[in-house]
Amino acid sequence: MHILILGAGGVGSAAARIASRRPFFDRMTIADYDPARPETLIRAIGDARYTAAQVDASNEDSVVELIRASGATHVLNAVDPRFVMPIFNACKTAGVTYLDMAMSLSVRHAEEPFTKTNIKLGDDQFAVADQWEQDGQLALVGMGVEPGLSDVLARYAADELFSEIEELSVRDGANLTVEGYEFAPSFSIWTTIEECLNPPVLFDKDKGGWFAAEPFSDPITFEFPEGIGEVECVNVEHEEVTLMPRWIDAKRVDFKYGLGNEFIEVLRTLHKLGLDSTEPVTVRGQQVSPRDVVAACLPDPATLGPLMKGKTCAGVLVTGTRKDGTKGSLYLYHVVDNEETMKRDDSQAVVWQTAINPVVALELLANGTWKGAGVLGPEAFDAKPFLELLAAEEPAGYGSAWGIVEK
Amino acid sequence: MHILILGAGGVGSAAARIASRRPFFDRMTIADYDPARPETLIRAIGDARYTAAQVDASNEDSVVELIRASGATHVLNAVDPRFVMPIFNACKTAGVTYLDMAMSLSVRHAEEPFTKTNIKLGDDQFAVADQWEQDGQLALVGMGVEPGLSDVLARYAADELFSEIEELSVRDGANLTVEGYEFAPSFSIWTTIEECLNPPVLFDKDKGGWFAAEPFSDPITFEFPEGIGEVECVNVEHEEVTLMPRWIDAKRVDFKYGLGNEFIEVLRTLHKLGLDSTEPVTVRGQQVSPRDVVAACLPDPATLGPLMKGKTCAGVLVTGTRKDGTKGSLYLYHVVDNEETMKRDDSQAVVWQTAINPVVALELLANGTWKGAGVLGPEAFDAKPFLELLAAEEPAGYGSAWGIVEK
Incomplete structure (x- = not known):
């Protein structure tokens, strides 16, 4: 190879x-x-x-x-x-x-972007x-990892643990902090804006399959394992929702991103003020894209690994009937600690x-x-x-x- | 004249x-x-x-x-x-x-800006x-109006209504909305950032007079009259606090600005991301001040009068002993309706x-x-x-x- x-x-x-x-x-x-x-x-x-x-x-x-x-x-x-x-x-x-x-x-639906999918x-x-x-x-x-390991874990749940799956809810959350910064995303703010402001996609067999929703909709608080604790999660567009229904029999599939309250509020505010826009505005005779300015104000996430502390978790919450006939939910997950990943491969956790x-x-x-x-x-x-x-x-x-x- | x-x-x-x-x-x-x-x-x-x-x-x-x-x-x-x-x-x-x-x-205090005043x-x-x-x-x-009418109202309370004043709390709030905009401040965002991010000044006789506090401190919800309703108010630096104690005998004086939760969150977020800064950042080879970019993304408040709806209220909440010996609080206020001011003088309410x-x-x-x-x-x-x-x-x-x- x-x-x-x-x-x-x-x-x-x-x-x-x-x-x-x-x-x-x-x-x-x-x-x-x-x-x-x-x-x-x-x-x-x-x-x-x-x-x-x-x-x-x-x-x-x-x-x-x-x-x-x-x-x-x-x-x-x-x-x-x-x-x-x-x-x-x-x-x-x-x-x-x-x-x-x-x-x-x-590509979002031209007329009903927050209810219907397009491409x-x-x-x-x-x-x-x-x-x-x-x-x-x-x-x-x-x-x-997401998509990827989350899909593998869903497959595992379908093959080994459940006889019938009601819902596959992919859930991603972290307790990462960056020393010396009040606000420092551990990944590109430019890409995060793109990802989070697109209409999220959901899957529901009874509703005829895939459909779209409002950004940041259906907020829930989820307790992530291994000491990460509670993080607010919201609907975000992600590949798992378009992948899993093709191979795994589940009534509903969604992706909930544990952005946390603070991050969600920042993204909402940027959107409200038009600061997420990539369309240039004129500032003292110069043309600049507001989103580029936001990125320029924040530290480069690639440089933050040594300053980061904490863990990140990826996984899928599977709800349905288990092989033994009992009903319930299991969260299958993978947690990594930034300290370990920096030591092993000089690479930040995410x-x-x-x-x-x-x-x-x-x-x-x-x-x-x-x-x-x-x-x-x-x-x-x-x-x-x-x-x-x-x-x-x-x-x-x-x-x-x-x-x-x-x- | x-x-x-x-x-x-x-x-x-x-x-x-x-x-x-x-x-x-x-x-x-x-x-x-x-x-x-x-x-x-x-x-x-x-x-x-x-x-x-x-x-x-x-x-x-x-x-x-x-x-x-x-x-x-x-x-x-x-x-x-x-x-x-x-x-x-x-x-x-x-x-x-x-x-x-x-x-x-x-000019803020160099060492202890959020506890002591300087100039x-x-x-x-x-x-x-x-x-x-x-x-x-x-x-x-x-x-x-503030400072101005608020000070006149405080003088009136001291002369005509109260025998002893415990506290003069200037309170400003509005229910103005701007049609067609999710977020459109009715006054310059540039100046508002300046005003709101300065340490607020407070006066307390027992604490030796004037002192400073954290921006947005001591949030309270105040019900403004004439249908405006409840607005979240926080400490903001304002002239009344430096004026009133010179001529009116009051134990405490403060200014609480009814920015509302949403506006406070916007200002906090801009500050957290460094977007309030006037120091230029480099964006694709150009030097721009983030605060100028924020202003450029928002509509010019001078043009918003015809799209505005609602009322704005200025006034002072006076607490103390009234001339009849009873203790209590009176709010002396002035409310104007944008519809009226546009009609009278083609001028928005604020x-x-x-x-x-x-x-x-x-x-x-x-x-x-x-x-x-x-x-x-x-x-x-x-x-x-x-x-x-x-x-x-x-x-x-x-x-x-x-x-x-x-x-």
Whole structure:
């Protein structure tokens, strides 16, 4: 296996570091628009299997050329979701396996954006699923932590724990703080605004499937495990809702993001004042995008890892009838501590938790435990070997525990 | 009397319109940095007593020159508070009567800004009060609505209603909304940020007089009269607190601004994200001040009058022992309705309520009811004739009622 990671940002770098402890692949190429980034990274990792390259991920031809020149067999897309389609199409053309951690973008419904869906996350990829399947080629989509591990956990619940599933509610929450800052998001405010202000998508069989809702709707307080505690969660657009119903039989699916009250209020306020807008305004004769100004006022999240403290949790709350006939809810989850991820891979918790999962998936593809053709989500595969490999102590596995708590 | 209004913005224009219905003065000159503004205004008013002029209010010499050239006897300062000192000093030099509606600016305490005061609002003006008094010259300071009418109402309470005053709490609240905007402040966001993020000043005899507090401290909910209803009020720096204790015997004085929960949250959020800052940040190679960007994203409050609906209330809550020996609280207040002020003077409610009071004061100075020398606040004068003239129906008075409600 020759892995090509596109993007040497936070997630791409963490994936490269995590993978370098594993023997399952022969070679890895890491490419970025700025070739200095993978070069610096590879020098720091010191793994003889690794090579740096340059690529323009927005340009399909550039990606095809790099795949062919490098001899890559598997491409892990670790760049901005805007570039999903050129990379996805390039992999099809080049005849290689494709993996991503965020899917093609949505387009809201023109007339009723907060009740109806139009183009959903991943729709552009699923539109060509038949061709991938016919050609025996695999696109493993949404294979980060959320989507990704959350989908694997849902699959596990469906196979091993429940006989009937009423609801799959993906829930993400953290207690991360950044020393010395009153307000410092641990991820790009620019992207968070984009994600949180899009209409969230929900799934309900009785309502005919997918539908849209208001941003920040249905707030609930959820108690996250391992000391994180209560966090306010709201509906946010996320791939799990468009993935899970394709392979798992559940009456309802949603995604609730534990943004916390404070963060929700900040995003609401930015929206109310028009400061989330990317349309330029004129300020003393200069044209500036308000959202860029907001980002410029906040610290760069990539630099915050050493100042961060706390844990982040990803998981799915499954409600239904268990195999033993009892009804109830279980939360299947994965918690990582920033202190640990900084020590292990010089990577902050949120980024590391995203990066470990595609590496585990690549190992399962390499050893033939996972195989398939078409455009497939993580829940299309057997969850048990994934979770075993993730949790097993090094060197047998990745030494990252997951858990189940009754709710 | 020849009145010179400096500044043909919202308040200056409204004062000119209100005054044009009164015969007490012979001439009025209206000056602005941009001479087109008073020219347009005067054409609209059509009062033969009015003349337009140009002035640089930041330049003391320019103001002296205009006073002398115009032959003005009374100057009403209706420009930004940053220009108080050059105008105030120019009036001293030119030997004319000075009026303003906001006083010289404060400078926070370097080490303990949220407990101790340093230079308070108006301190720079009071520092030369002796000279004004010795020369028999009058500076009537803080003569808008708040400060201004609120001080007159406090004086009235002290003279006519109470034998002993425990507390004077100035309270300002509104239920104004702006059609078509989710968030549209009825006054400059730039100035509001400045005012609200300064440490508020409070007065307590038992604590040795004036002291400072945290911005937005001591939130209370106050029910404003005439249908405005409950509004959340917090401590804000305001001139009344520095004026009232000089002439009225009260144990405590504070100012609580009914910003409302939503507005307070917006200001807190802007501060938390650094978007209140006037220090430029770099955005795609351009230098911009975040506060300017916030202002650019919001509609210009000067244009909102026709879209506004609702009422604004200014007043003072007086607590103590009444003349009849009973203890209790009375709220003395003045409410104006935007619909009425737009109809009467094409001026939105907040601006109009500020502008009417210096005109009433000028009329009392013109007919000799009010007279004095030195740097004097509104509470240094007899309140009864002011309130009678304000409330009396036109043409005897200004036809703007005030009220008292038991609390």
